[in-house]
Structure formats: structure tokens, C-alpha cells
Amino acid sequence: MSDLLSIGASGLKAYSRAMSTVGDNIANAQTPGYARRTLALKEMASGTESALVGRNVSPGGVTIQGISRSIDKWLINDARISSGEAERAATRADWMTKVESALSDDANGISTNLTKLFTTADQLTADPNNVTLRAQFLQSVDDVASGFRSSATQLGAMSEGISDAAQSSVTDLNNNLDALESVNAGLRKARAGSTNEASLLDERDRLIDQISSQMSVTASFDDKGTVTLRAAGTGDTLVGNATVTHVAIATAAEGRLGFTAGGAAIDPGSGNLAGLSQAADHVADQRAGLDAAAAQFAGQLNAAHQAGTDANGNAGQPLFAGTTAATLTATPLSASQVAAANGSGTNGNMLAIGGMRGANDPEAAWASRLASQAQATSSSRAQFAAAATRADGAAAARDSVSGVDLDQEAADLLRFQQAYSAAARTIQVARETMQALLSAI
Template sequence: MASDLLSIAASGARAARAALDVTAQNIANASSEGYVRRSVSISEVSAAGGQNRLGDISLSGARVSGIDRNADMFRQAEVRRTGSDLARANTELGGLENIEAAVEQSGVYDSIVEFEAALQQLSADPGNPSLRAAVLAGADTLANKFNIAVDSLGAAGEGLRFDAAASVEQANVFGEELARVNLRLARASEGSSDRATLLDQRDTLLEKMSGIVDISTTFAADGTVTVATGGETLVSGGQSAALAMTTAGDGTIAFQVGGAPIAPRGGSLAGAALALESARDVQGRLDVLADQIAGAVNAAQANGVAFDGSPGQPIFAGSGAAGIRVVATQGSAIATAPAGSPAGSIDGSNLAALRQALDGADVAGSANGLLFDVSSAVSGRTVTRDALDAIAASARISLEQQAGVDLDTEAANLMRFQQAFQASGRAMQVASDVFDTIVGLR
């Protein structure tokens, strides 16, 4: 007959042994990052009945037809997408929190309030040298607070740019490695253990890349993948394009792939770009605020006279929050009296005009509004981040439930395949006993 008991039992033993090996791999890699559960596909082997009996098909045992990965490409794509969104939100939120700390801890708002309070106290006694010195000290403190705020913003921006540059380098490393995996996948045998391992590496690299920049993927029949971002191809076959970053004069960053500009919408690079744009806007508002204060004070000085009767001179010099500084050295230089007043005048009408100018510009309100806007942005992004975190966690749990290793299931499989192996061995023993009995007949 076409099938013989020994070959059938031997094929069953080989299939059971292969299934035991795969089950052991699953158990050993249950906690390995990126590992996808494998299963063995076992199919029946059939043979024709012989000459003139081609229609007579009999079973001839079993064979391992392949090793399958229990991966769901749609769930994997969802994990990449939600992870990319979460990485963007985390990076942007971290940058905004640093911006908030830079503005709040610099004490710009408090120093404006204290400067205005010193001006109010001086208005009660314009000739008091101690109060004049306090106003000048308040002005110097205010200028220093603006300088500190800009330095802190610069440090926050530098940290974001440093991390973004490191992420760009990492993305290029992942792209080169993915290109090598593509080449190896193109040569890997269908259904082999090596191919399953390469597919795990491919999917892990894709997930890591999606955390840096949002990507779109196209999979070929041989398992190779083409990766693009912003409409530009990052990886195709065994080739990878270079991702690059440039920094503008205002501290914001832009990205290119192979020299072509792209605008990331996800990943840590998108979050860094958004945070740096916020830092630029905050510094712009600080610059406007510093110029408003310096302009109002210096304009009032120009319309009045110092305590010695000389024309009023600027108290502030420089422009913007980074450049503002106090140039007056004596409290007597504060022009509290209007032009034409004699030396030693205690006429405080010019000081009143200065206070009115500051009130009209509402510099304290502008500073408070800046703090409120930054804090509101942090609060809003925190809510968004938490929502994206929940969505990403749900997507990952769904993937792990489908593709992860369940140790209880694997333990049951160990027993099942071990029993199958023992049964095949028992069948071979029975076949041997039958043949021995036949040979012993006389």
C-alpha cells in the first residue's frame, strides 16, 4: 500500500517535535519586546494509490507546512498611529511645561508689579532719595527678570533641539537597519523560523520609527516594506533616505528627507517643532512687553526733568526682552517733574504721566495674560495627552491580546504536542512489533 505505518508515525513525531520547539520559543520570549506568538501549520501528506489507481488517494502522514506569526497588520498599524500621536503630545507637553516654568520662575510679572508699586510710592514724595533709589532698583530688577526669562526659554529650546537632533539620528539608524531587514526578508524562505524573526524585527523597527515621525507603510508579498513620511520615501527595498533637521534663526526647526522638505504630523519630531513654535511666540510677546515698558518710561523721561533740573535721560536701553537693560545710575535721574521745572522740584506731574502710560499699556495685565495663556496651553495639552495615552494603551492591549504569548495556552500546547510525540513514538513501536511478529512466522 502507498502508506506505511512507520513513515506515518515518523512524520507525526517530526511535526510534534517542531510544534514543541515553537511552543518553547513562545514561552521563552513571552516578555521579549516585539515578539509575536508563533504557531506551526501542520498539513496532511497524501499519495496516489499507484499505477492505474491514480484516483485512490491515501494518507501518508503529516508535515510542517510553515511557521506562522499571529500578527494582525491592522492592529499593528493602529499601535503605530496611536503611538505616534502620543509621542507628539508627550514631547509638546514637555516643552510647554519647560516654557511655563521659564516664564513663571523668572518672575517677570512680579517684577512689573513691584516696579509699578515703587513708582506709586515715589509719587507720594517725589523728592525722597530712598524712594528714587527703590524705583531705579526696581527697574534694574525688571530688566534682569526679562533677561532671565529669555535665557530660560533659550535653554528650554536648546533642550528640545538637542533631543530632536538625536531623534533624527536615531530615525536614520532605524531606516538603515530596516533596509537591511528588507534585503534579508527578500531571501528568507516562506514559513521559516528565520523569516518570522525578521518580520518581528521589521515590525519593531517600524514601531520605533513611528514614535519619532509619522510614517505610512506599504508591504510587499515577500514581507518587505516601503516607508514614507510627509509624502517622501524613507525606506524602499534595501535603500534608505536620510532624514535631516535644520534650525531657523528664531529657534524653530524644519525637516527634510533626501533634501525635500516635510512637515511631520506625528512623533516626537512634530511635538518638538510645535513646542519650539510656542517658545518663539512666547519670546515674541516678552519682547513686545519689554519694549512697551522701556518705551513708556523713556518717553516720559524725555518729557520731564531730573531732580537737578537737567533734561530727562533714558532709563532703559536695548530692545527686546534679551536686550533690555538699565543705563541710569542715580535715582536723581528719574524725571518726576515736567519740562521747565527748576532743580529740586517736587512736582510729580511727569511721574503721574509715566504711571498713566504704563496703566494705559496694561503691561502687568499683558504679563499676566501671557502666564495665563501658557498655563492654559499646558492644561489643554495635558488633557489631550491623557486621552491619547488611553487610546494608545487600548490599541496596544488589543494587539497584545491577539499577538502576545499566553502562558496558560502555551502550557496546554506543551502537553498536547508532547502527547502527540509520544503517540507517534508508540505507533512506531507498534509497527516494529507487527513486523517482528510477521518475520517470526514459520
């Protein structure tokens, strides 16, 4: 009779815990990083069991072995790698789009004003003494200079924005590294198979996922589940042996980013830090290219204008001052100081300036720069689309193992409810039987 009672009692305890586990699964079905849990149950042999004679074994109830998480380590690692690459591609594509916008004609009007400058020069060849056209020519010069300054300002602000975003991301990364070591400390003390251990393992995996979305890392685990995290590119330990090595960032004068861990240079490899680093390099290249374009353009126009003479017979003066896009300004000239003439006639210099149009003229060079940026932006978007598709597939594959299926949980809940009712009925039968025996005495 006592065996019957113990069988029922063990069943009540086990199936109550099982229903609680199913309830946790249902409640956390949409919780990021939560891995489906199952309660491992095992038949408990009665006290008459003999290790040498199997037939002496009789039912003794059910015992709880512990909670296990439904995971596939390969799928988890693949999801982390693809997620990090998608974050890198997304971050880079976002900033590439912003660069394209900063260089576009809508933002700075350089293309429009270059065309206007040469169109006005062509018009002056027909009417070189027209004061209005001369003023329009000088205004287009000023508008082009203003466009270069505007682009330089936007790219400079963009470089600062990337640096600030990278600094914020590094701060988050270091916080996650600290939190991961705290989880390691908890895992060292957690009881195997406990709900606490499962929760800590979920948090461990969630933090590694977060870190992987920021930079490329490799993870190894001991028998307690504590993780040793290393930078994938260099192998430098970030978390391990109860210590944490923080990542530091430095921004060069031109805006390029550098990362170190414990004083040693590291390459983020993937994740949003890698995307920010690539974006910073691209913006730095564009800023240098913009400065070169401004200097080349100003040099060409200055030389062409100085080759002519103005309305007063004086030698033409430079149209532009400044050596970079940010410092490019129009020289303050009056309409009479436009050097439209040269030795060949009153419109000779305007004819020469109009003749600059061709395969290598400033208009064509700027159009080529815009086309190159547009192609690079389009390529970055295509890379992001491919990386996002792969990341979605990897996440779906991981979730097919670790995710919670509400239909399955509902079926398990019904099964355990019935088992719980059966266990309760077992105790009731034992009670009724005992009562009947006592009443017969």
C-alpha cells in the same frame, strides 16, 4: 509496518517543532514587537493515495507546513498611527510645560518686580524725596530687566535643546531606515514559513513602529514581506527598491525646524519630530513675543520717566537700554536722578507713572501673556491625555491578536507533549510488533 514507523517519526518531528515554537512564544512573551507564532501542521497522505479515488487515502503521518505569525494588519496600522500621534502630543506637551516654567514668576520674577516697581512709584508720590524709596525704585527697574534677560536666556537654551533633540531623533530615524533596508535584504533571501522569516518580519514591524513614532509614514509590502516606506505627507520614498533616502534637518536662526528627504521638503505629520517642530515654532513665537514685550515695556517706562525731572531739576533719563529681552538692561542712575517731579509738582511724574496701571499697562500685558501660555499648556496636556488613551486602546487591540497568552501557550504545550508521547508510543508499538514477528520466525 514501515508506514507505522514513518507516522511515528513524522509525529515526533512535527510535535517537537511545535513544542519549540510554543517555547519561543513563552520566552518572548514580554519582547517588544514579537508576534505570536503558530506551527501549521497538515495530515500527510500515504503512498496509496489516488487523486481520483478518495477512499484509497490512508493515514500517512503529519507534515510541517511552516510557521505563521498571528497578526491583524489593520490593527497594526491603527496602532502605529495612534502611537505616532501620542508621541507628537507627548513631545509638544513636555516642551510647552518647560516654556510655561521659563515664563513663570518663580523663574524670572517679572510679575513680582513689575508690581514692586509700580508700588514703589506709588510710595514715592507720598514722599518723593525719600532716598531709600528712590533706590528701591531703581532696584525694581534693574530686577525687571534681569527677569527679561533670564527668560530670554532660558527660551534660547530651550530652542537649542529642541534643535539638539530633533537632530538626535533624525539620526535615530536614519539608522532605523538603514536597518529596515537590511531586513528587506534578509527577507528577499529567507525561506517562506521559516523561523528566520518570522524573526525578520518581527524586526521589520518593530522598525516600522519605531519610525512611525518619529514621523508619519505609509508602508506597502510585496509577496516576500519586504516593505516600501514613504513619507505620509508627500509620498516621497524613504525605503524601497533596495535604496534608502535619509532625512535631513535644518534649524533657522529663530529656532524653527525644517525637514527634507532627498532635497525635497517634508512634513513629519506626527511622531516626536512633529512634536519637536511644533515646540520649536512655539518657542520661536514666545521669544519674539518676549522681545516685543520687553521693547514695549521699556519704551513706555522710558517715555514716562523722561517726561519728568530729577532732584537736580534735570530732565529724566531713560530707565532702560536695549532693544530685545536678551539685551534689556537698567540704565545706571543714582537715586537723585529718579525723575519724580514734573511741572505739576515734586511728585507729579510718579503720579503719572502710577497712573499707567490699567487694562493695557505692562503688568496686565504680562499677566495676559502668562495666562495665554498657561491655557496653551493645559490644552496640550489634554490633547496628550486623549492621544495616549487612544494609543493604549489601539495597542491593546493589536496585542489581543499578536500578543502571547501564557495560559493558551501552557495548554498548547500540554497538548503537543501528549501528541509527542503518542508518536513515540507509535514507534515503540511498531518496534515491539516487528520484534514479535521476527521472534516467531
